[in-house]
Amino acid sequence: MIEILLIYGAITGAVLALLALGFTLIYGVADVVNMAHGALFMLGAYMFFTFSPAVKDPALAIPSPLTVTPVLALILAAIFVGIVGSIIYVLFINPVIKDVLASLVVTIAVAIVIQQTIYIEFGAAHRAVSPFASGATEFLGVTVTYTRLLAFGVSMLLFVVISIFIAKSKIGKAMRATAQDREAAMLMGINTTRLCILTMAISSSLAALAGILIAGSTTQVAHPQMWLTPLSMSFAIVILGGLGSIKGTLLGAFIVGYAENAVDLMIPEGSFLKGAVALAVMVLVLLFRPKGLFGKRIELEE
Numbered sequence: 001m002i003e004i005l006l007i008y009g010a011i012t013g014a015v016l017a018l019l020a021l022g023f024t025l026i027y028g029v030a031d032v033v034n035m036a037h038g039a040l041f042m043l044g045a046y047m048f049f050t051f052s053p054a055v056k057d058p059a060l061a062i063p064s065p066l067t068v069t070p071v072l073a074l075i076l077a078a079i080f081v082g083i084v085g086s087i088i089y090v091l092f093i094n095p096v097i098k099d100v101l102a103s104l105v106v107t108i109a110v111a112i113v114i115q116q117t118i119y120i121e122f123g124a125a126h127r128a129v130s131p132f133a134s135g136a137t138e139f140l141g142v143t144v145t146y147t148r149l150l151a152f153g154v155s156m157l158l159f160v161v162i163s164i165f166i167a168k169s170k171i172g173k174a175m176r177a178t179a180q181d182r183e184a185a186m187l188m189g190i191n192t193t194r195l196c197i198l199t200m201a202i203s204s205s206l207a208a209l210a211g212i213l214i215a216g217s218t219t220q221v222a223h224p225q226m227w228l229t230p231l232s233m234s235f236a237i238v239i240l241g242g243l244g245s246i247k248g249t250l251l252g253a254f255i256v257g258y259a260e261n262a263v264d265l266m267i268p269e270g271s272f273l274k275g276a277v278a279l280a281v282m283v284l285v286l287l288f289r290p291k292g293l294f295g296k297r298i299e300l301e302e
Contacts, residue, residue: 003140005261011148014155015213019230020237020249021159022206025166028179028244030196032093032103037207037230039111040081042209043217045222046118047077049127070132074212078205085204093200094193095242111227118224126221151213158209162202163246175199179244229278234280238281240285242292251293256281 023037051073069077088110096102134147166172178185178192186192210230215222237256241248259277285292 001265003142005258005265007139007142008142008148009258009261010254011144011152011257012261013254014152014159014235015210015238016257017250017253018155018206019158019210020211020234020241020253021162021246022203022210023234024238024241024244024246024249025162025175025199025206026196026203027238029175029199030093030097030178031100031182032097033100034093034108034200034203035104035107035231036088036111036114037203037228037234038227040085040204040207041116041211041230042222042224042227043084044077044081045226046122046127047080047208048073048212049222050214052078072211077212078208081208082201082205085207086201088204089197089200094196097196111231112237115224117121117228122224124224126223155210155213158206161248162206164281166246171195171198210264230280233278236282236285238292239282240292242294245292245294248292248294 005072019037019041023034026032026034026037051068052070055086088107092110093103096106132150136143136145137149138144166175173196174185174190177188178190178195182192207230211222211226233256235251238244238249239252240255241250241252256278259281263277
C-alpha cells in the first residue's frame with residue numbers, strides 16, 4: 001500500500017501542481033482571484049475532445065470539422081483556452097481590476113456562463129477519451145499505465161519550464177516586478193495591462209492542460225460540473241503553500257495529492273471524499289497558519 005501511495009500520490013500531485021500554478025500566476029501578477037480557473041480547466045478537456053477523434057464511445061463523439069492526433073489536439077486545446085482566458089481578462093476582469101469583490105463576482109459569472117455554454121453545445125453526457133498511450137509498466141511492484149507516467153512527466157516538465165521562464169526571462173522578470181509593486185513597474189516602462197493579459201493566457205493554458213491530462217490519464221471524464229472540484233483544489237493548494245509562492249504551490253500540490261490518495265486507499269468506497277480533502281486542508285491552514293507554509297504572500301520568487 002505504501003508503494004501505491006508513493007507513486008499515485010506523486011502523479012496526482014504533479015498534475016495538481018500544474019493546475020494550481022496557473023491560479024498562482026494570475027493572482028501573483030494581477031492580484032486577481034480567478035474563480036473561472038476551474039471552468040477553464042473544464043473547457044480544456046472539452047476542446048481536446050472536440051479536436052481529438054479518439055473517444056472511447058463513438059456515440060459520445062463531438063462532431064468536428066477538424067480531427068487531429070491527440071498530441072496536436074492537446075496543443076490546439078491549450079492555445080484555444082489561452083485565447084479565451086485573455087479575452088475574459090480584457091472584457092471582464094480588467095474593467096474591475098481594482099475592486100476585489102467585483103472581480104470575484106465577475107469571474108464566478110464567467111465560470112457559470114462557460115458551464116451553461118458547455119451544456120448547450122455538448123449536452124450533459126459524460127465524455128471520456130481513449131488513453132494517450134496503451135500499455136503499462138511496473139515500478140516498485142506497482143503497475144502504472146503509460147498515460148499516468150506521461151501525465152506526471154508532462155506536468156513536471158511544464159512546471160519547471162514555467163518556473164525557469166519566470167526566473168530568467170525578460171517577461172518573467174517583468175512579471176515579478178509587477179507582482180511586487182505594480183505602480184513602480186509601470187513607472188519603469190512595463191505595460192502592466194498587456195503583461196496581465198499574457199499572464200492570464202498562460203494561466204488559462206495551464207488549467208486546460210491539467211484538465212486534459214487528468215481526463216486522459218485517469219478514469220475521470222468530462223462533464224459540465226467538473227470545474228468545481230479543481231477550483232477548490234487550486235484554492236487549497238495556493239493557500240497551503242502561500243498565496244503567490246511558486247515553490248509553495250508545488251509543495252502544496254503534492255501534500256494535497258498524497259492526502260487524496262491516502263483517503264482513497266484507506267476508504268475504497270469513499271472515493272467521493274477525495275474532494276473534501278482539499279477543503280479540509282484549506283480550512284486547517286486558515287485556522288492554524290493563515291499565511292501558508294511559505295509565509296507572507298506576494299511575489300513570484302526567483
